[in-house]
Amino acid sequence: MKAARFLWLWGLLAVALLACAPEMLGQLATPPPAATSTPVVIVVTATPTPGLPEVPMGLEASEQRVIAIYRRVSPAVVNITSKILRQSFFWGVYPEEGSGSGFLWDEEGHIITNYHVVEDAQTIEVSFGEDVVMPARIVGVDPPNDLAVLWVETLPEGVEPIPLGSSADLQVGQMTLAIGNPFGQFERTLTTGVISALNRTLEVESGRVLRRVIQTDAAINRGNSGGPLLDSQGRLIGINTAIVSPSGASAGVGLAIPVDTAKRVVPELIAHGRYRHPWLGVLGYSITPALADALNLPVRQGLLVAQFYRGSPALGAGLRGATGEVILGNRRLYVGGDIITAIDGQPLRTWEDLYAYLELETRVGQTVELTIWRGEQQLTLTVQLVEEPTSG
Numbered sequence: 001m002k003a004a005r006f007l008w009l010w011g012l013l014a015v016a017l018l019a020c021a022p023e024m025l026g027q028l029a030t031p032p033p034a035a036t037s038t039p040v041v042i043v044v045t046a047t048p049t050p051g052l053p054e055v056p057m058g059l060e061a062s063e064q065r066v067i068a069i070y071r072r073v074s075p076a077v078v079n080i081t082s083k084i085l086r087q088s089f090f091w092g093v094y095p096e097e098g099s100g101s102g103f104l105w106d107e108e109g110h111i112i113t114n115y116h117v118v119e120d121a122q123t124i125e126v127s128f129g130e131d132v133v134m135p136a137r138i139v140g141v142d143p144p145n146d147l148a149v150l151w152v153e154t155l156p157e158g159v160e161p162i163p164l165g166s167s168a169d170l171q172v173g174q175m176t177l178a179i180g181n182p183f184g185q186f187e188r189t190l191t192t193g194v195i196s197a198l199n200r201t202l203e204v205e206s207g208r209v210l211r212r213v214i215q216t217d218a219a220i221n222r223g224n225s226g227g228p229l230l231d232s233q234g235r236l237i238g239i240n241t242a243i244v245s246p247s248g249a250s251a252g253v254g255l256a257i258p259v260d261t262a263k264r265v266v267p268e269l270i271a272h273g274r275y276r277h278p279w280l281g282v283l284g285y286s287i288t289p290a291l292a293d294a295l296n297l298p299v300r301q302g303l304l305v306a307q308f309y310r311g312s313p314a315l316g317a318g319l320r321g322a323t324g325e326v327i328l329g330n331r332r333l334y335v336g337g338d339i340i341t342a343i344d345g346q347p348l349r350t351w352e353d354l355y356a357y358l359e360l361e362t363r364v365g366q367t368v369e370l371t372i373w374r375g376e377q378q379l380t381l382t383v384q385l386v387e388e389p390t391s392g
Contacts, residue, residue: 099184101227113226140269165235180227193218281312
């Protein structure tokens, strides 16, 4: 009886468990509700370069940048027309018209161009587009650096100066943009390219020497002279000045005066009308190994001093010139003078080395140290630079 009653109790317990099983199993099988969370939305906004206008989307990023730069800079590029009176043996005095490019330098109305664009001009007009033409006058010129500053009394509304970059840290292969007025009629033409080479030395037709010139393959033609050369940020890095071409049209070798030269020269042109070029007032010969052997010189390179210009600061500082002359081959040489081997510790091999250092690294009134040889003795002299006299 006890066993039967025990089995009966176990049966009731089993029936109760079966009755509750579906609810219990459902609770075990159903996963807990997922924790609700607000989705995080990440918004990526393309921020344009400050100062550049917005452009239509759907273009390549590089195209958008070039378009934005052109829209920002091109209003500051002007077409320059000059009238020059020429003298003819048959026709007497007759007017001749020239053209070139330029760009706004500051908010005071100063415009930069090449000296050769306005050389000998009697009248000058600048055009900020077809509908805005106004007279301009020359504020200052610097023929050795082929730079000129013009001035206009008023500026069109909304025209801003071109931002200045630097030419000191440029690299071959960087993108370049040139804007100008080729042939005097295709206003504000944009061309693009790269920096092809740096630190070129260019001797132009007048005999002037331009130093640290930037070479680019951006198309530059007659009429582009004086226009801006820009980097990929729309900053000024050069002033287009010349091309090398057998045909006279663009052959992929364009040359620009570096902006760092303009930074040095333009403020003085605005303030004084001219740039004061540092000067030593010395003439002589570059020493070659053959000349060193023939004259039994104590050094293999340097500058053999022969003569001095009137008012030479080097002569006043004690530098000595030639004491005699010799004939070497078909050349008559003045000899016996001091030999300059360095300036401020910079070795000198040619006279161009000296002229380049004076032009690019010094200012009028600055004192420089010359390392010289006098006979078999090495000496140092200090010279205070003066302004180079102007011809005429």
